[in-house]
Amino acid sequence: MPWREGPSYRGWMGKDVHGRTGQDIDIRYITEDEIPLWDRAVARGFMRPHVADGSEFRRLQFEPGRWFGAFDESDGGRCVATFRSFDTELTVPGGATFQVDAITGVTVNATHRRRGLLTTMMSRDLEAARERGSAAAILIAAEYNIYGRYGFGPATRGNGWNIDLARAGGLRAGLPETPGGRIDFVTMEEVRKFGPELHERWRLTQPGAIGRTPLWWRLQTGEVTLPGFDWKEPFAALHRDAEGDVTGLIVYRVDDNWDGGYPNCTLTVASFLALDRATATALWRFALSVDWVRKVVVEYLGQDDPLPLLLNDPRGATPHAEDYDFMWLRLLDVPAAFGARTYGAPGRVVLQVSDPAGYAEGRWALEAAADGTGRCTATDDAPDLELGVSELGSLYLGAETVSRLAAASLVTELRPGAAADADLLLRTPLRAFNPDGF
Incomplete structure (x- = not known):
């Protein structure tokens, strides 16, 4: 398996989101000359010995404006946090594809945790991804409890x-x-x-x-x-x-x-x-x-x-031991994402979605026709289900069912029978699967 590893934008938790944390830490897109510093920092962040310089390989991946580094000016400009993203295509139920923002190489050195570095980098990347036209972002979550804060939900499982x-x-x-x-x-x-x-x-x-x-x-x-x-x-x-x-x-x-x-x-x-x-x-x-x-x-x-x-x-x-959540997904454009996939049965449900970053926030009418096509539009109608953007991400590719999330108190059923109706609508003949780390 493969290894895992500016402008104004939305932010969470009241952090300064304009590149500096107020602690002499500068968060910016790195230059190609700074790849060796970034390479050493990402090895440190993943707690791997830096056995040799990996800059030659990383230059083959490098895209200006997609690699973040956090540099501690009080420590000689040492790189203390890393983050990069790239565009790829995601296949959705029905066989259509669309562009997503794939996030990887996310680290914060143990000496610089709890300073909002990840929040700042994530905020800037998601805003830029939305502006580029990505309907969603994806990542592989090394720890379960981190990425739900940023609107990601488990979207595929490992299986073997x-x-x-x-x-x-x-x-x-x-x-x-x-x-x-x-x-x-x-x-x-x-x-x-x-x-x-x-x-x-x-x-x-x-x-x-x-x-x-x-x-x-x-x-x-x-x-x-x-x-x-x-x-x-x-x-x-x-x-x-x-x-x-x-x-x-x-x-x-x-x-x-x-x-x-x-x-x-x-x-x-x-x-x-x-x-x-x-x-x-x-x-x-x-x-x-x-x-x-x-x-x-x-x-x-x-x-x-x-x-x-x-x-x-x-x-x-x-x-096999690898049977656990794998790829996580975060919706950035609800109408575009739900308009791209197909549906298991005709029907209509109204979703009240909460999203601290605002991308998916609102009340959405999800409607599917008998031919499997569907659309998702803003509405003022009374909601049938209430859920967060992380749960919406878990439902989008079919990794979870609404009924199961409702039983776990992660989705609230506001109309009796709405969970079952939504499950029929979102049903997929083949559960989502991604064998590739990134």
């Missing part, structure tokens, strides 16, 4: 499986597979050649998926490296149909573990893409039949993937 091959008994007979299909090992250069187009086709079928840049593929295949993150070449195999078109990719590693003279190896699937069920079946049958392997670990897979049900004994698959 540990498969004991002796218990699982392999895949069931008679499952669909592609006539004339074949699987071939490929080099990392071939992954860079064939992987991007395959992923582009796949991500348009999966709500919650985001785009992958050319640099993403270079990093994942070892063409470029970031100091402090060990990279070892994995195994990679492509699936092609009878016409030779690439329809799937599996990337995995195998540990070399023996119990005396008895092989006891674990195969860990790091990446899995399949455009159809027949391709998926062929790739899983391949992964579950590798010599010497006694256990297969699938690190990241969609929650709706039927993999355990493909096994002769589904009890042979137990949940």
Whole structure:
């Protein structure tokens, strides 16, 4: 998995939002010359040893006006907090995509906490993202209790499986597979050649998926490296149909573990893409039949993937430790976001949304037609449901249900039956999934 890491604007908690905190700390967009300072600060903030200068890699990512640094002028201008963002596309229910602000590299040094540095950087970034036309912002939350303050809510979950091959008994007979299909090992250069187009086709079928840049593929295949993150070449195999078109990719590693003279190896699937069920079946049958392997670990897979049900004994698959909230989402343009996705049933609900930053604040009528299209418009009608912008973010891609959030006292039902009505409206045939850290 990949590593995670001005103008006036809205602010929270009464902080000064014009670049200085009043404590000789200057928050500004960094220049390319300041990348080495930023690189050292982000390693410190993530509590990683700064084993070598990562500036060469970071220059490949650098976008002026998107990287913040907080510099303590009383300490010789040391960089004490970091923040960066970039634009990417997010797939929403129905297959449409729109631009989102992807936030990463967020750190505050332990010596400078509780001074409003994150609040200032987040405020400025979200305002700029809204002005650029981003309908939402996304991030990977290292800690659960931080980002709800800024309007983010969990929008996808990590999901995976540990498969004991002796218990699982392999895949069931008679499952669909592609006539004339074949699987071939490929080099990392071939992954860079064939992987991007395959992923582009796949991500348009999966709500919650985001785009992958050319640099993403270079990093994942070892063409470029970031100091402090060990990279070892994995195994990679492509699936092609009878016409030779690439329809799937599996990337995995195998540990070399023996119990005396008895092989006891674990195969860990790091990446899995399949455009159809027949391709998926062929790739899983391949992964579950590798010599010497006694256990297969699938690190990241969609929650709706039927993999355990493909096994002769589904009890042979137990949940992987990565089963927790993953990508978080914060709405910046409610009409644009809800107008882009499709809906599970016709209907209308009125939402009263609170948002301290103001982007989603208001009363919104969410309406869906029988053909699955919908719209969200401001209204003065009596509200059916009351909720915060964080909860709205969790509902947007289908990660949560209104009824479950209402049971947890995170949504208030103002009209009896409104939660069930909203769940029918927001229902998605495929739960959101994003396998990529950023």
